[in-house]
Amino acid sequence: xRHTDISTSNTEPQHPWMEQTELADSEPDPPSSVPxxxxxxxxxxxxxxxxxxxxxxxxxxxxYRGRGLASDSDxxxxxxxxxxxxxxxxxxxxxxxxxxxGSHRNVLLMREALxxxxxxxxxxxxxxxxxxxxxxERRLCPEAVIDMALGIGKGLVYSHALGVIHRxxxxxxxxxxxxxxxxxxxxxxxxLETEPSKELANAGxxxxxxxxxxxxxxxxxxxxxxxxGVVLYRAVTGVLPFDDETVTGIKDRILYAPLLLEAxxxxxxxxxxxxxxxxxxERYSKAKEVVAALKVVKGRV
Numbered sequence: 001x002r003h004t005d006i007s008t009s010n011t012e013p014q015h016p017w018m019e020q021t022e023l024a025d026s027e028p029d030p031p032s033s034v035p036x037x038x039x040x041x042x043x044x045x046x047x048x049x050x051x052x053x054x055x056x057x058x059x060x061x062x063x064y065r066g067r068g069l070a071s072d073s074d075x076x077x078x079x080x081x082x083x084x085x086x087x088x089x090x091x092x093x094x095x096x097x098x099x100x101x102g103s104h105r106n107v108l109l110m111r112e113a114l115x116x117x118x119x120x121x122x123x124x125x126x127x128x129x130x131x132x133x134x135x136x137e138r139r140l141c142p143e144a145v146i147d148m149a150l151g152i153g154k155g156l157v158y159s160h161a162l163g164v165i166h167r168x169x170x171x172x173x174x175x176x177x178x179x180x181x182x183x184x185x186x187x188x189x190x191x192l193e194t195e196p197s198k199e200l201a202n203a204g205x206x207x208x209x210x211x212x213x214x215x216x217x218x219x220x221x222x223x224x225x226x227x228x229g230v231v232l233y234r235a236v237t238g239v240l241p242f243d244d245e246t247v248t249g250i251k252d253r254i255l256y257a258p259l260l261l262e263a264x265x266x267x268x269x270x271x272x273x274x275x276x277x278x279x280x281x282e283r284y285s286k287a288k289e290v291v292a293a294l295k296v297v298k299g300r301v
Contacts (some may be wrong), residue, residue, distance in 0.1 A: 130175070145236045221286075242254045
């Protein structure tokens with residue numbers, strides 16, 4: 001099963017830091033260094049509300065497990081130091097500035113951003129990514145799918161109400177924490193106040209990308225609803241609705257191939273048919289409509 005970025009044939013990086021909960025047997029003594037631009041385990045990052053110790057690296061993509069030295073609390077530290085890190089850092093900060101105006105149990109909110117060094121600090125949550133769950137289980141029972149989907153839907157209702165379009169909803173960016181779904185990784189998100197925008201094109205993961213984005217047409221929050229539909233379809237069937245060995249093949253299938261619903265429970269099929277409509281005008285217009293539809297079928301699958 002390929003998870004290909006629109007702009008490259010390489011597989012999208014996953015988030016192994018979600019599952020790693022074991023700590024090193026011992027921690028280094030915190031050095032007295034100032035903020036660093038080339039982080040490594042044992043460094044202390046300063047410039048925020050408290051210094052943060054980088055305990056160990058959890059992925060090759062700048063994600064670390066750390067600890068707030070004043071609060072004595074576990075955190076996740078994301079470092080945006082690669083070539084495109086500056087833009088992704090800005091996108092995540094813009095999104096989090098909106099999202100942290102309130103709070104929601106289905107959205108991972110930052111603790112703070114360290115602008116001078118391009119670090120964002122998040123609370124540490126025990127759990128694992130939905131991608132890890134699906135790689136292990138392949139598919140979930142319909143009851144579990146509905147519960148998982150309700151969490152994602154509620155998180156999108158919250159995000160969209162604040163004008164934040166995620167643009168990369170996929171199992172890698174959904175954490176299962178205490179039985180609830182939590183959306184994270186807003187680093188290619190955009191803020192969309194009213195009118196559809198072409199800014200939503202050319203980013204994301206190919207097999208979860210809405211048709212209008214492939215066509216570089218003006219798009220809005222309904223691109224997240226399409227991606228959400230792909231996640232829901234995969235969770236209930238164990239396969240992607242539109243998959244191929246190449247990016248071009250994935251694009252063609254998303255644009256032209258019919259949606260096959262034979263393996264989908266009858267109660268969920270109409271919801272997926274509407275979420276995965278190729279014309280955004282035929283999709284649910286709001287995430288809250290998806291949530292309402294899922295609540296209706298809960299207990300009937």
